[in-house]
Amino acid sequence: MTAEVLAFGRPPVRQSTTVAAPRARTFDTFAGRLAEWWPLDPFSFGGAARIATVTLDARIGGEVLEHWHDGTTRAWGTLLTWDPPAEFSMTWNVTGEPTEVELRFLELGDRLTRVELEHRGWERLTPEQVAAACALPGGYAGGAFRQGWLTILTAFKEHLA
Numbered sequence: 001m002t003a004e005v006l007a008f009g010r011p012p013v014r015q016s017t018t019v020a021a022p023r024a025r026t027f028d029t030f031a032g033r034l035a036e037w038w039p040l041d042p043f044s045f046g047g048a049a050r051i052a053t054v055t056l057d058a059r060i061g062g063e064v065l066e067h068w069h070d071g072t073t074r075a076w077g078t079l080l081t082w083d084p085p086a087e088f089s090m091t092w093n094v095t096g097e098p099t100e101v102e103l104r105f106l107e108l109g110d111r112l113t114r115v116e117l118e119h120r121g122w123e124r125l126t127p128e129q130v131a132a133a134c135a136l137p138g139g140y141a142g143g144a145f146r147q148g149w150l151t152i153l154t155a156f157k158e159h160l161a
Contacts (some may be wrong), residue, residue, distance in 0.1 A: 010122040012118050013118070013119040014118050014121035015114050015150055016111065016147055018115075019157050020111055021112075022110060023085050024084075024085040025112065026085070027084050028085070029159070030115065034055075034056060035051070036159065037156050038152065039151060039155045040054075045074040050068045050072075051067065055067065056064050060081065061075045061081050062082070063075050064076040065077050068131065071137075075121060077091040077092050077101070078090060078091045080100065086104060092121075095130075096125060097124045097126075097129060099121070101118070102119075103115065103116070117153065119145065119149060
């Protein structure tokens with residue numbers, strides 16, 4: 001099994017977008033208002049109909065949680081770094097075995113911010129986990145994670161517009 005995992009050897013997923021908003025507002029909206037802009041269908045455990053809100057506990061060790069109307073919570077991940085308004089990183093528990101997502105917020109001007117995302121740690125997953133661990137058909141092996149993060153960042157950019 002180890003040889004299979006090593007043979008898979010996928011590089012990190014890297015996506016970015018540029019938004020017309022100051023860096024502090026961009027960071028605060030991304031991290032603090034997830035339920036307002038995140039495309040919960042299909043990028044959540046419960047889907048938009050079940051989810052009351054999504055919270056991010058803004059501290060190292062804090063969790064990103066989706067809260068369902070029935071009181072159920074599901075963890076998307078745990079914050080590994082927290083440096084507002086510049087960056088944060090977290091485990092990504094949606095993949096079966098946790099991977100890692102890092103977001104950087106780069107000020108390009110008074111009202112222009114580049115959001116850079118890197119999703120890494122794929123070597124931790126078995127080929128079966130990689131194929132199954134995605135809201136879109138085909139899993140990461142089929143390129144769905146690249147499309148997924150692009151869809152998520154596009155929704156964020158549209159929300160800020």
